[in-house]
Amino acid sequence: MLFHLSISAHDxxxxxQVIAELWRGHxxxxxxxxxxxxxxxxGDDRGTAVEVYPIGTVLRETEGDADASGRASDESGFTATHAALATPLSQDEVMAIAAREGWPAKYxxxxxxxxxxxxxxxxxxxxxxxTQEMQAEYLAAMTGGGHPAQAAAPPA
Incomplete structure (x- = not known):
């Protein structure tokens, strides 16, 4: 189970605020x-969160008894890091938010x-x-051995 993840952004x-809006959170x-x-x-019962750091922030191990620290880096391009987030909003509502922000979005x-x-x-x-409908599809595919990658995997 995932409690939080972190990403970086220019703003x-x-x-x-947009991610919180997609969740009806804060x-x-x-x-x-x-x-x-x-x-x-x-705002759910698991404390699900996305931390958003300034673009170029990288996490580094800190010596001794201290938390990891965020440091600036010149890395600011695309990343393989992504997440699938549940939303109570409809597809039309998500698309409207994406359009308002000028962010590409497609089904x-x-x-x-x-x-x-x-x-x-x-x-x-x-x-x-x-969306809620997509969540049901996801759960059907990802639980009970129905993941698409399992069908493509060679037998053990």
């Missing part, structure tokens, strides 16, 4: 790791098994949004 405040500053960071909270069917809205935060960071 951490706006990105956190966002606020989150400076423990890097100044200028924000956190989007789903995709993954492996012919479940649908997602592929949302590109700031045009560079992919997030998959799943």
């Amino acid at each position: 951490p405040r706006n990105v956190a 966002a606020h500053p989150f400076p423990p790791v890097a100044q200028g960071s924000w956190i989007a909270l789903a 995709r069917k993954r492996g012919g098994a479940f649908g997602v809205i592929e949302l590109w935060i700031e045009g560079r960071q992919m997030m998959e949004l799943l």
Whole structure:
């Protein structure tokens, strides 16, 4: 189970606020790791969150008995890091938010098994949004041995 993940953005405040809106949650500053960071909270019973750091922030191990620290880096391009997030909003509502923000978004069917809205935060960071209907498809595909990759895997 996932409790939180972190991503980076050019405008951490706006990105956190939009993610919170997609969840009907809330966002606020989150400076423990890097100044200028924000956190989007789903407001659910698990404390689900997305931490949004300033673009180029990388996490580094800290010596001794101290938390990892966020440091600036010149890395600011695309990333393989992404997440599938449940949303109580409809597909039309998600698409309207994407259009308002100027972020690319489109419906995709993954492996012919479940649908997602592929949302590109700031045009560079992919997030998959799943409406309630898409969540049901996802659960049917991902539980009980029905994952599309399992069908394509060679027998053991």
